[in-house]
Amino acid sequence: MKAKNDDKPWLVRLLNGERTVLAKAISALENETDEASTIISGIYPYIGKALVVGFTGSPGVGKSTLVNSYIAGLCEEGLRVGVIAVDPSSPLSGGAILGDRIRMAAHEHLENVFIRSLASRCHVGGLSRATARIVDVMDAAGMDVVVIETVGAGQSEVEIAEIAHTKVVVCSPGLGDDIQAIKAGILEIADILVVNKCDLPLAAHTVRQLKSMLSLRDESPEWSTPVVSTSALEGTGVVELTEIIKNHEKMSSNKKEGYGKGKPQQRVLRLLANSAADEIKKALLQDKSEEISTICDAVLKGEMIFSDAIQRLIKGSLPCKQ
Amino acid sequence: MIEEKTTKEAFKPRVLVTKIGLDGHDRGSRIIAAWLRDAGMEVIYTAPWQEISTVVKLVQEEDVDVIGLSSLATDHLLVPKLMTALSEVGYQHVKVVVGGIVPDADELMLLDAGVSKVFHTGSAKNDVIEAIGALANKARNSSSSITFN
Ligand SMILES: Nc1nc2c(ncn2[C@@H]2O[C@H](COP(=O)(O)OP(=O)(O)OP(=O)(O)O)[C@@H](O)[C@H]2O)c(=O)[nH]1
Numbered sequence: 417m418k419a420k421n422d423d424k425p426w427l428v429r430l431l432n433g434e435r436t437v438l439a440k441a442i443s444a445l446e447n448e449t450d451e452a453s454t455i456i457s458g459i460y461p462y463i464g465k466a467l468v469v470g471f472t473g474s475p476g477v478g479k480s481t482l483v484n485s486y487i488a489g490l491c492e493e494g495l496r497v498g499v500i501a502v503d504p505s506s507p508l509s510g511g512a513i514l515g516d517r518i519r520m521a522a523h524e525h526l527e528n529v530f531i532r533s534l535a536s537r538c539h540v541g542g543l544s545r546a547t548a549r550i551v552d553v554m555d556a557a558g559m560d561v562v563v564i565e566t567v568g569a570g571q572s573e574v575e576i577a578e579i580a581h582t583k584v585v586v587c588s589p590g591l592g593d594d595i596q597a598i599k600a601g602i603l604e605i606a607d608i609l610v611v612n613k614c615d616l617p618l619a620a621h622t623v624r625q626l627k628s629m630l631s632l633r634d635e636s637p638e639w640s641t642p643v644v645s646t647s648a649l650e651g652t653g654v655v656e657l658t659e660i661i662k663n664h665e666k667m668s669s670n671k672k673e674g675y676g677k678g679k680p681q682q683r684v685l686r687l688l689a690n691s692a693a694d695e696i697k698k699a700l701l702q703d704k705s706e707e708i709s710t711i712c713d714a715v716l717k718g719e720m721i722f723s724d725a726i727q728r729l730i731k732g733s734l735p736c737k738q
Numbered sequence: 739m740i741e742e743k744t745t746k747e748a749f750k751p752r753v754l755v756t757k758i759g760l761d762g763h764d765r766g767s768r769i770i771a772a773w774l775r776d777a778g779m780e781v782i783y784t785a786p787w788q789e790i791s792t793v794v795k796l797v798q799e800e801d802v803d804v805i806g807l808s809s810l811a812t813d814h815l816l817v818p819k820l821m822t823a824l825s826e827v828g829y830q831h832v833k834v835v836v837g838g839i840v841p842d843a844d845e846l847m848l849l850d851a852g853v854s855k856v857f858h859t860g861s862a863k864n865d866v867i868e869a870i871g872a873l874a875n876k877a878r879n880s881s882s883s884i885t886f887n
């Protein structure tokens with residue numbers, strides 16, 4: 417988007433899509449440095465144009481490979497594509513091996529493609545805490561489409577639902593557990609279900625299973641969740657998937673509510689609540705006071721019920737209540 | 739141990755572990771990647787056979803502090819080209835280390851070209867981790883190309 421006259425040099429360069437500026441801005445947001453709030457307020461007038469597509473699903477189902485095939489088509493259309501690929505951090509060391517890019521090698525060299533790997537940094541929810549902001553900064557830098565690949569852990573549903581316009585839930589055939597995971601709630605957020613690896617046996621069976629599960633769900637009048645078979649390796653079904661994503665976008669942009677970064681306030685509130693919970697947990701675990709051990713003791717002996725103990729702990733840990 | 743702060747994430751070195759050239763033996767780079775992860779670093783890991791231009795783009799996008807290149811055949815002879823390519827885009831603050839089978843004469847040539855360190859086979863885990871951690875710190879502190887204000 418066109419910069420305004422009084423925009424700062426970094427912002428002008430960012431809006432022009434300069435790769436190095438975008439990358440440094442992402443780092444600042446990810447590390448929550450002092451510059452982060454400057455960046456957020458600077459880009460605020462320029463966000464809300466990109467289509468945001470989320471790919472989620474169990475580990476190894478082929479999310480990265482499928483994203484690779486999906487962005488191939490977008491590039492052919494001349495679109496600018498940003499990819500945010502989240503991999504888990506080790507809970508022990510805090511380190512991570514970020515390997516999603518390996519499967520995206522076919523396009524990573526293209527000028528139109530910007531890929532950033534993120535470690536989840538142990539933020540529950542399958543995304544990293546900064547993901548929504550990184551989407552915004554990619555959007556401001558002129559990406560037409562931002563694709564997010566989440567950690568394939570079961571809990572990413574809600575967060576990806578708040579960030580992405582279109583949620584693609586990927587699974588692969590023949591994995592009983594996989595279907596199990598899908599039952600657990602991820603089905604609710606799926607705008608599109610993909611059975612990837614359809615070159616393998618049992619794919620048709622999995623498609624049938626998913627369709628029958630979907631039939632139990634309340635259908636929305638505007639959109640009935642399709643089940644698409646793809647082979648990300650062989651490229652089959654990807655054109656169809658791309659078309660369906662587009663249709664979904666058209667459908668949802670006609671609706672006023674729930675489109676765009678949906679309910680941004682809601683998203684911020686959830687983020688704040690999660691972060692506050694992290695802080696409280698940390699404070700409690702470090703607290704060596706008499707009161708804490710009295711409470712624990714009372715719970716152990718059955719003299720205090722859980723909910724009362726929690727009330728007392730929360731009150732004690734909030735500075736404003738002290 | 740990196741001290742934990744409550745408002746900001748502790749600094750996590752970002753290291754690219756990759757291979758340029760034609761050799762596809764990636765056992766060495768896999769081991770190094772795991773060491774660095776276990777030391778708390780974030781490792782961007784790629785397949786072997788990377789083009790130099792792709793490595794440069796990747797370094798920019800991922801905002802890495804250190805590039806670790808594994809060379810078991812003669813891939814290290816391409817490293818000076820990478821160094822040139824990095825400085826052409828103003829990324830000379832990024833530190834480059836090479837590990838694997840590097841003859842002594844070539845080591846001098848690499849250091850001359852701006853490589854920060856060469857690890858020979860049998861390098862101790864702790865030495866590698868410490869050196870890369872220190873280089874990452876240096877790189878992060880000297881990259882001041884863009885200020886957001
Ligand atoms: N047969 C077959 N294999 C596939 C297909 N798509 C991906 N794979 C393979 O499945 C494995 C995992 O693929 P990824 O794309 O890394 O899967 P992912 O879901 O991104 O994995 P995580 O990010 O680790 O959760 C790789 O070995 C792929 O080559 C497909 O359509 N058919």
Ligand SMILES: [Mg+2]
Nearest residue numbers: 479480516565
């Ligand atoms: Mg992946």
